[in-house]
Amino acid sequence: MSTPTTPSAELLREVALIACGRREGKTRSCRSCARKAPGLLSIATTGALDALAAAICGSLSSACQDCRSKAETITGITLDAPCVA
Numbered sequence: 001m002s003t004p005t006t007p008s009a010e011l012l013r014e015v016a017l018i019a020c021g022r023r024e025g026k027t028r029s030c031r032s033c034a035r036k037a038p039g040l041l042s043i044a045t046t047g048a049l050d051a052l053a054a055a056i057c058g059s060l061s062s063a064c065q066d067c068r069s070k071a072e073t074i075t076g077i078t079l080d081a082p083c084v085a
């Protein structure tokens with residue numbers, strides 16, 4: 001699986017879903033999280049956890065614990081992914 005130039009739609013969907021809050025039975029994020037996904041993904045590839053968490057939370061300065069753990073999850077999946085920058 002090497003698609004170095006474009007972020008896979010699947011990865012974006014996954015990122016959006018995590019940011020939106022993954023629950024059992026929920027298979028897709030809301031529109032606003034889907035729109036945020038490309039930005040979140042590019043932050044995630046820089047490895048800036050704090051910035052990623054803040055972006056998910058929608059706060060510029062600090063993120064809640066929930067969004068911090070979402071950020072960790074997203075960084076975890078993007079590390080396995082090909083370069084998406």
Ligand SMILES: [Zn+2]
Nearest residue numbers: 020029030033
């Ligand atoms: Zn959402």
Ligand SMILES: [Zn+2]
Nearest residue numbers: 057063064067
């Ligand atoms: Zn939050």
